[in-house]
Amino acid sequence: MTTGARTGRWDADEAVEQLYASHYRRLVRLSVLLVGDPESAEEVVQDSFVAMHGRWRSLREPDKGLAYLRQTVVNRSRSVLRHRGVRARHVPSPSPDLPGADEDMLANERRTVVLDALRALPGRQREVLALRYYLDLSEADIAETLGISRGAVKSHASRGVAALRAQMEDIS
């Protein structure tokens, strides 16, 4: 481990390496839940790391770096969906780039159903569900990440769960 990491003060390059090692895969998976496909998700997360590297002077602490990454991943995932436009909301996109072997077909189908159901939700509900149930963030952290009140987080979460359940029943 580097001197900077031992003392708790990283430079921008160390921050990227350390946060990459501990959070990259999880952030990519978070973005997959938001945008639906691994290719776009990985681009989103890489862009977010590059942005964090550029902002490291003002962040400086690992916790702030991670919070910045989460926020940037959510915002950029939202931008990806916006660029896809109406088509992304209403036309089922191809299933995520997962193994296509026969024995995996059933599992893939189940995953596709979940991702399709998520995609059908309003954006805020999808974001709140992903942050709460995938990243296990607290209401306060979700509120900070999304720039909304804790009350709004609660509301989006309960509506999101109900909507997801309904979507899953419709799809299956």
Next chain:
Amino acid sequence: MTTPTNDDHDIRALLDDAVADVEPRRGLDEITLRTGRSRRSWVWGTAGAVVATAAVIAAVSLVGSLSGTNSGGGQDDAGPRA
């Protein structure tokens, strides 16, 4: 397929499972390639500043030594001759 319930645990399991097989393909190399540019420019900037500073110091030293050499000429050299 499992129908989701209100239970938080079920929703967590559902989302975890949906992305469990997603393995990033590229990653750190791609990021460092993109952020490395700024590091290189910082290095080149610092190197340029060092070279410029050394050049200024050398120039000042040269001027100093030349004026030191000429100082033996006395004050007659200070102005135009009549």
